[in-house]
Amino acid sequence: MKFTKFPAARVFGVAGNRGSARLFRNVVPTQQKTYGTLSPQLQSLQPCFTSCNTSLALIAKSQLLSDTVQQRTLNLQQPQIRTVTKFSLKKGKRKTVxxxxxxxxxxxxxxxxxxxxxxxxxxxxxxxxxxxxxxxxxxxxxxxxxxxxxxxxxxxxxxxxxxxxxxxxxxxxxxxxxxxxxxxxxxxx
CATH class of the missing domain: 4.10.410 (Factor Xa Inhibitor)
Structure with missing residues (x-):
């Protein structure tokens, strides 16, 4: 097994197992996690987050999350209910399957x-x-x-x-x- 500069960047693998766990060297442990997939507003502010202090970035993220993403996360937290399966598009009445x-x-x-x-x-x-x-x-x-x-x-x-x-x-x-x-x-x- 070949060791790299960082011991955490070793590649572990079992013969015949392509889905083995791998840690890549290009992942920096001090990199901040951004919520870019949740909102396009956060993607535009990503350079600001990396240059600002950690505390300022966390405050900005929490404010943006509370405004834009909070409604989306509430919808995701509700359990899925499969009861009535069809509604009419014009009046919204129930339809027969x-x-x-x-x-x-x-x-x-x-x-x-x-x-x-x-x-x-x-x-x-x-x-x-x-x-x-x-x-x-x-x-x-x-x-x-x-x-x-x-x-x-x-x-x-x-x-x-x-x-x-x-x-x-x-x-x-x-x-x-x-x-x-x-x-x-x-x-x-």
Whole structure:
């Protein structure tokens, strides 16, 4: 290993590892950090920062940061929220995500169902039982149902009545005591 003038400027590397940590000689340890990426005003003042005293530069930086960058940093500190995904440009109303309507079906009690992914792919190598399973529908969990309800408008949440609806038995939840609407039939004697 070759040593340079500064012992901290050694290059450490492992054979076969291109992402090894390297310290370059052209980095001066007394160089001041500027916030040039945050504001173009700071880039124009960068020569002033290097020539001024450290205390004056820190005061100027703090004043500029408080005025220009403070609002941007507040926006960056807020957590990202992914709830409503589409709004109309004219009036700002919520819009329906059409992919939800194409891929999912909403039952009248609020549940959503979908088909299995890849149900038409590689059918030649799937067994008959796998093909049967892929023709069935899957219920979405509560988190997914809440998200899908936020992605559609009230129009798609309304109950629709179709002639010979294949999903008719699934629109009610009579098997659970809390969601049952009709009373239980009397037990047989």
């Amino acid at each position: 059409k992919a939800v309507i194409r891929r999912f079906f909403r039952l009248s009690w609020g549940g959503w169902i979908r088909t299995r992914a890849g149900r038409f792919r590689h059918l030649w190598r799937k067994s008959e039982y796998q093909k049967y399973r892929y023709r069935q529908h899957i219920f979405c969990n509560a988190t997914q149902c809440t998200l899908l309800d936020k992605m559609v408008t009230k129009y798609w949440k309304r109950r629709r009545y179709y002639v010979d609806d294949p999903y008719e038995p699934y629109h009610t939840r009579e098997e659970f005591p809390y969601t049952r609407k009709k009373p239980l039939p009397p037990p047989p004697r």
